[in-house]
Amino acid sequence: MYGRFRIQYKGFNMADLKLNLNGLKLKNPVMTASGTFGYGLEFQDFVDLNKLGAFIVKGTTINQREGNPYPRMSETPSGMLNAVGLQNKGVDYFIENIYPLLKDINSNVIVNVSGATISDYIATAEKINDLNHIPAIELNISCPNVKEGGMAFGTNVCSAAEVVAAVRKVYNKHLMVKLSPNVTDIRAIATAVETAGADSVSLINTLMGMAVNVKTRKPVLSTVTGGLSGACVKPVALRMVWQVASVVKIPVVGLGGIMNAEDALEFLMAGANAIQIGTANFIDPTITMKVIEGINAYLDENGFTSVKEIVGIINQA
Amino acid sequence: MKKIIDFTVRDNRRLNKDMFLLTLHSEELPEMKPGQFVNVRIDNSPHTFLRRPISVHDIDMNNGLLYLLVKIAGEGTEHLSQIRVNEKLNILLPLGNGFTMPDTGKHLLIGGGVGVAPILFLAKEMNRKGLSPIVLVGCRTKEDIVLQETFGNYCRLLHTTEDGSYGETGYPTQHSVLAENFDGIYCCGPEAMMKAVARYATQKNIECEVSLENMMACGLGACLCCVTETKEGNKCVCTEGSVFNIKDLTWQI
Numbered sequence: 001m002y003g004r005f006r007i008q009y010k011g012f013n014m015a016d017l018k019l020n021l022n023g024l025k026l027k028n029p030v031m032t033a034s035g036t037f038g039y040g041l042e043f044q045d046f047v048d049l050n051k052l053g054a055f056i057v058k059g060t061t062i063n064q065r066e067g068n069p070y071p072r073m074s075e076t077p078s079g080m081l082n083a084v085g086l087q088n089k090g091v092d093y094f095i096e097n098i099y100p101l102l103k104d105i106n107s108n109v110i111v112n113v114s115g116a117t118i119s120d121y122i123a124t125a126e127k128i129n130d131l132n133h134i135p136a137i138e139l140n141i142s143c144p145n146v147k148e149g150g151m152a153f154g155t156n157v158c159s160a161a162e163v164v165a166a167v168r169k170v171y172n173k174h175l176m177v178k179l180s181p182n183v184t185d186i187r188a189i190a191t192a193v194e195t196a197g198a199d200s201v202s203l204i205n206t207l208m209g210m211a212v213n214v215k216t217r218k219p220v221l222s223t224v225t226g227g228l229s230g231a232c233v234k235p236v237a238l239r240m241v242w243q244v245a246s247v248v249k250i251p252v253v254g255l256g257g258i259m260n261a262e263d264a265l266e267f268l269m270a271g272a273n274a275i276q277i278g279t280a281n282f283i284d285p286t287i288t289m290k291v292i293e294g295i296n297a298y299l300d301e302n303g304f305t306s307v308k309e310i311v312g313i314i315n316q317a
Numbered sequence: 318m319k320k321i322i323d324f325t326v327r328d329n330r331r332l333n334k335d336m337f338l339l340t341l342h343s344e345e346l347p348e349m350k351p352g353q354f355v356n357v358r359i360d361n362s363p364h365t366f367l368r369r370p371i372s373v374h375d376i377d378m379n380n381g382l383l384y385l386l387v388k389i390a391g392e393g394t395e396h397l398s399q400i401r402v403n404e405k406l407n408i409l410l411p412l413g414n415g416f417t418m419p420d421t422g423k424h425l426l427i428g429g430g431v432g433v434a435p436i437l438f439l440a441k442e443m444n445r446k447g448l449s450p451i452v453l454v455g456c457r458t459k460e461d462i463v464l465q466e467t468f469g470n471y472c473r474l475l476h477t478t479e480d481g482s483y484g485e486t487g488y489p490t491q492h493s494v495l496a497e498n499f500d501g502i503y504c505c506g507p508e509a510m511m512k513a514v515a516r517y518a519t520q521k522n523i524e525c526e527v528s529l530e531n532m533m534a535c536g537l538g539a540c541l542c543c544v545t546e547t548k549e550g551n552k553c554v555c556t557e558g559s560v561f562n563i564k565d566l567t568w569q570i
Binding site for chain 2: 042072077079084279282283285
């Protein structure tokens with residue numbers, strides 16, 4: 001009955017898209033996923049960065065990384081494999097050259113932090129902790145494309161907890177932890193990083209996959225395996241978001257194959273407090289703006305006054 | 318400024334068994350340089366997820382026309398070859414850096430296979446600047462040679478075919494015109510051909526630019542999938558290329 005009552009007010013009020021993600025204030029639940037949106041600046045012809053809930057700049061490491069050799073990408077049905085391998089110019093380059101260009105943007109600029117060792121993670125997080133206009137980091141313990149680190153931390157309960165606890169000691173702003181789907185039970189990892197001090201979790205990173213070129217009889221990717229993303233991973237991502245949201249108390253940021261507003265709504269209804277758009281940025285650079293508008297339109301048309309009302313709604317009796 | 322535009326298909330002309338020429342119209346057509354490319358979204362093709370990067374073959378700013386010369390290489394381009402007049406095509410453009418336009422000198426433009434696509438636009442612009450470019454087209458056989466008359470309007474046009482069915486027999490680097498002196502060479506085609514051209518240019522100490530066509534996803538420098546190794550580390554072919562001076566690449570030639 002309450003729902004019907006609100007429908008009468010349809011059109012009078014714009015739905016409230018604002019949310020508070022455990023202290024991180026977002027003007028809407030739409031973020032961009034690390035590694036798919038560069039430093040944001042690459043998309044300025046298409047997107048008003050100030051309108052995003054947050055954007056997550058590409059994976060940053062303590063030292064410069066050249067990444068993996070070409071070929072690093074293979075198209076798949078409804079998706080793509082990548083093996084970029086965290087190519088970036090290092091945290092000091094980010095601080096000196098990129099941060100000044102981003103600091104006045106009226107959105108949450110979040111830095112995705114990766115490392116090969118716990119001390120790498122700590123050193124990078126400490127440096128970013130000093131940047132006033134970066135309200136959060138996303139700790140990447142789930143990159144499948146670097147041998148020595150990343151996913152190795154995120155696929156083991158003990159090491160995941162260890163790296164999160166270590167970074168927690170030196171990083172005093174919002175600590176989001178990005179989880180790997182390449183595990184037997186993602187709930188166990190999510191619970192472990194929550195206990196270790198994460199403020200939120202984001203999931204899923206890419207699913208490990210591979211492709212073979214039958215003409216050359218060789219793997220397509222230089223690294224043999226890579227990370228699968230795009231529309232094809234959505235059902236898996238959605239299932240994991242639902243599982244994690246049902247066991248953790250901290251906010252959950254859902255991502256994996258979101259191509260439009262309806263996909264985003266599915267994640268919110270399954271329990272995600274906010275969402276990230278990744279690979280879809282490659283196909284339609286304006287997609288984030290369309291998803292924000294689409295979520296807003298859905299809420300208005302269905303009589304919801306706030307996006308918070310649909311989070312986890314599938315679990316309601 | 319980069320744009321996303323829905324172009325209207327004005328013409329789709331099949332040129333031979335696997336090449337076709339699209340004529341596309343938009344009032345919003347932006348200025349573009351020879352060597353730049355566009356990223357085309359191909360709808361309703363089940364296995365085509367990403368956009369397809371395609372060289373700008375020619376533009377007609379007065380009439381808002383963009384010409385794309387495309388070779389069918391897989392399901393995406395096969396699907397594109399079936400597009401009909403008046404259908405829409407969603408295109409991200411202009412992308413890439415383009416060739417360096419010289420002011421003076423004698424220049425050789427080499428295109429291999431569908432690599433001739435950006436060479437026409439370059440020859441036309443050089444011709445407009447009063448330069449007299451020489452275009453050398455390399456193909457496997459006579460049937461692969463397309464748009465000869467269009468090219469002929471803007472340059473001295475030469476050919477090689479691997480089977481000797483047209484022009485001189487062999488590869489472009491075996492053509493007799495290479496005995497002449499050049500101030501610059503511009504090249505687009507299969508990597509093996511571009512490396513052979515780069516070797517020749519290096520030996521003769523001639524400035525040489527090549528246009529690479531690595532697989533890419535975004536076209537905007539964000540995904541870092543299309544990188545090529547350069548003397549300054551990995552660079553994005555989509556934004557820091559697709560045109561590179563061969564001196565900047567790490568090719569073993």
